[in-house]
Amino acid sequence: MAVMIEARHLTHIYGQGMPDSAAALEDVSFTVEEGDFVGVIGPTGSGKSTLVTHFNGLLRPTSGQVLVNGRDLWAEPSKIREFRFLVGLVFQYPEYQLFEETVYKDIAYGPANMGLEQPEIDRRVRRAAAFCGLDEKLLDCSPFELSGGQKRRAAVAGVLAMEPKVLVLDEPAAGLDPEGRDTILSQIKAYHKETGTTVLLVSHSMEDIAKYANRVLVMEQRRIAMYDTVERVFARAPELLELGLSVPQVTKIFLRLRQMGLDIPADVYTVPYAVKTVLEAARAKGVL
Numbered sequence: 001m002a003v004m005i006e007a008r009h010l011t012h013i014y015g016q017g018m019p020d021s022a023a024a025l026e027d028v029s030f031t032v033e034e035g036d037f038v039g040v041i042g043p044t045g046s047g048k049s050t051l052v053t054h055f056n057g058l059l060r061p062t063s064g065q066v067l068v069n070g071r072d073l074w075a076e077p078s079k080i081r082e083f084r085f086l087v088g089l090v091f092q093y094p095e096y097q098l099f100e101e102t103v104y105k106d107i108a109y110g111p112a113n114m115g116l117e118q119p120e121i122d123r124r125v126r127r128a129a130a131f132c133g134l135d136e137k138l139l140d141c142s143p144f145e146l147s148g149g150q151k152r153r154a155a156v157a158g159v160l161a162m163e164p165k166v167l168v169l170d171e172p173a174a175g176l177d178p179e180g181r182d183t184i185l186s187q188i189k190a191y192h193k194e195t196g197t198t199v200l201l202v203s204h205s206m207e208d209i210a211k212y213a214n215r216v217l218v219m220e221q222r223r224i225a226m227y228d229t230v231e232r233v234f235a236r237a238p239e240l241l242e243l244g245l246s247v248p249q250v251t252k253i254f255l256r257l258r259q260m261g262l263d264i265p266a267d268v269y270t271v272p273y274a275v276k277t278v279l280e281a282a283r284a285k286g287v288l
Helices: 048-052 077-086 103-113 118-131 136-140 148-160 178-195 206-212 230-234 237-242 249-259 271-284
Strands: 003-014 022-033 037-041 063-068 087-090 166-170 198-202 215-220 223-229
Touching: 003 048, 003 198, 022 048, 022 063, 022 198, 022 223, 037 048, 037 206, 048 166, 048 198, 077 087, 087 148, 103 118, 103 136, 103 148, 118 136, 118 148, 118 178, 148 166, 148 178, 166 178, 178 198, 178 206, 198 206, 206 230, 206 249, 215 230, 223 230, 230 237, 237 249, 249 271
Parallel strands: 037 198, 037 215, 087 166, 166 198
Antiparallel strands: 003 022, 003 063, 215 223
8 A cells, every 4th residue: 555644753842942842743753554544542742633733734843754645745835735635634623613604615615725616616515515414404504503513514524525635633523422423433434434535533532543443553752652553552451551541441341351361362442343252252162
């Protein structure tokens, strides 16, 4: 697979040269392959948000490089705008960025700024709205008439309508109830599956990361602590707990069972996988 995102010895210092300067990233290097769904986790202040906001040029490295699709974002600063259409970024509480008269115009804002013709803009708006579960009847409404969950989906649709090759989401489900969180993340996963878009999801929910991602990047004290498949990262549950991170509840249960002496895998991270593991163990012992 082609490499879509690459960080090379990325360092970022806020307020460099000032008395209150602070390092947010230190010598971070990793790659994300095209089509990956990467969960980004880490304690508060570990550098997660600073990291992902480098990928469409909102932040410029203090040192090191960020490459997208093989191109250095800052090799030609005058062309940085191109990368902001290539990499879509959804912030926490993106609904606060809604500002147009109608939901349709809000979703169309990005494609219009790309210089697309109206028929193509219309296609993208309706496709993105459908992906995000927004009824077409809502497109003519003011975004401020929508419910909280609908506003969130409208804001995400505005990013999807640009059809970026990389979708970066920084806590997109923050503040939503469990049903709203599951809805929006399921829609993002469906979009990823259908389009093959590369996705990076920052989240504090280990259950969400376990359910939707195929790789996990763990940040700790401005550096990468782990970067591997979901299975291999959650198999290191004791280390994650030492970093002050949670792990899925089902992983905690299986970890406790291992501590009690049961010969079971350490990489159980979802309920379906747990059921499969238990059934296999039962069959091996002739119980089933």
